[in-house]
Amino acid sequence: MRRKSRDLFNLVKEKEIPEHIAIIMDGNGRWAKKKRLPRIAGHRKGVEILRDVIETASELKVKHLTLYAFSTENWKRPKPEVDALMSLLVEFFNKEIDELHMNKVKIQAIGDISKLPEKAKAATIQAINKTKENNGLQLNIAINYGGRAEIVRAIKAMIQDVHSGNLSIDSIDQDLISDYLYTKGIPDPDMLIRTSGEYRISNFLLYQIAYTEFVFTSSDVLWPEFNRERFLESILEFQGRKRRYGGLSSKGDK
Ligand code: IPE
Ligand code: IPE
Ligand code: MG
Numbered sequence: 001m002r003r004k005s006r007d008l009f010n011l012v013k014e015k016e017i018p019e020h021i022a023i024i025m026d027g028n029g030r031w032a033k034k035k036r037l038p039r040i041a042g043h044r045k046g047v048e049i050l051r052d053v054i055e056t057a058s059e060l061k062v063k064h065l066t067l068y069a070f071s072t073e074n075w076k077r078p079k080p081e082v083d084a085l086m087s088l089l090v091e092f093f094n095k096e097i098d099e100l101h102m103n104k105v106k107i108q109a110i111g112d113i114s115k116l117p118e119k120a121k122a123a124t125i126q127a128i129n130k131t132k133e134n135n136g137l138q139l140n141i142a143i144n145y146g147g148r149a150e151i152v153r154a155i156k157a158m159i160q161d162v163h164s165g166n167l168s169i170d171s172i173d174q175d176l177i178s179d180y181l182y183t184k185g186i187p188d189p190d191m192l193i194r195t196s197g198e199y200r201i202s203n204f205l206l207y208q209i210a211y212t213e214f215v216f217t218s219s220d221v222l223w224p225e226f227n228r229e230r231f232l233e234s235i236l237e238f239q240g241r242k243r244r245y246g247g248l249s250s251k252g253d254k
Pocket of ligand 3: 027028
């Protein structure tokens with residue numbers, strides 16, 4: 001570990017570690033363009049750097065890391081790019097699963113994985129099954145995920161349960177809605193990072209981010225450049241925030 005990164009790690013470690021970090025990994029295409037490479041080279045590099053991010057989160061004892069890998073809107077991209085992204089997902093699991101498993105990482109998917117190409121679906125299910133007993137970092141990979149699609153799915157499931165007599169309308173409250181989402185059992189993200197200078201949510205975790213702290217990097221930091229130091233700096237920024245949840249700061253705070 002380089003010195004700066006070790007100092008940063010220690011600084012972060014002294015303060016409260018976010019329990020759940022969500023990341024919109026954006027800017028792969030622009031990174032590739034900057035380097036005069038095909039877009040897919042940006043995606044490849046973006047997957048490679050995941051290793052550092054996952055390892056750092058594990059070392060910090062973050063409980064949940066949720067990564068936006070493919071949105072319900074990303075199907076609009078040219079087929080060769082979609083195919084390449086799906087192949088990279090398979091490659092990621094093939095290459096990394098043993099080490100992830102050894103490090104007790106538990107893999108979960110959020111999103112409608114039933115619509116994935118066969119190989120990508122099989123690799124995802126295999127990774128989930130292999131790591132399901134692990135008690136380390138829970139890595140939630142959002143694949144074919146969209147916040148609005150998730151809410152539609154939840155509403156349909158709730159109505160079905162009401163019809164079948166398994167749910168009474170009176171018992172519907174905010175926590176129950178959470179339980180109908182893909183993220184059932186996962187606490188809401190404490191912080192959400194988006195790289196590449198895009199200041200939007202792009203349909204990610206809409207219900208879950210009500211009180212999440214946002215950390216947006218400038219356009220100088222594209223996802224393939226998001227290294228351990230930048231990750232630690234983002235967490236440090238989060239640790240400097242005062243969360244109020246609509247109430248007042250505790251005594252002594254400004
Ligand atoms: C993020 O990078 C990766 C995915 C959406 C899968 P982009 O591919 O969106 O990169 P830019 O935004 O075009 O630079
Ligand atoms: C969001 O990035 C989706 C992922 C990172 C997987 P996009 O690049 O698809 O979002 P927009 O199109 O800029 O909003
Ligand atoms: Mg993008």
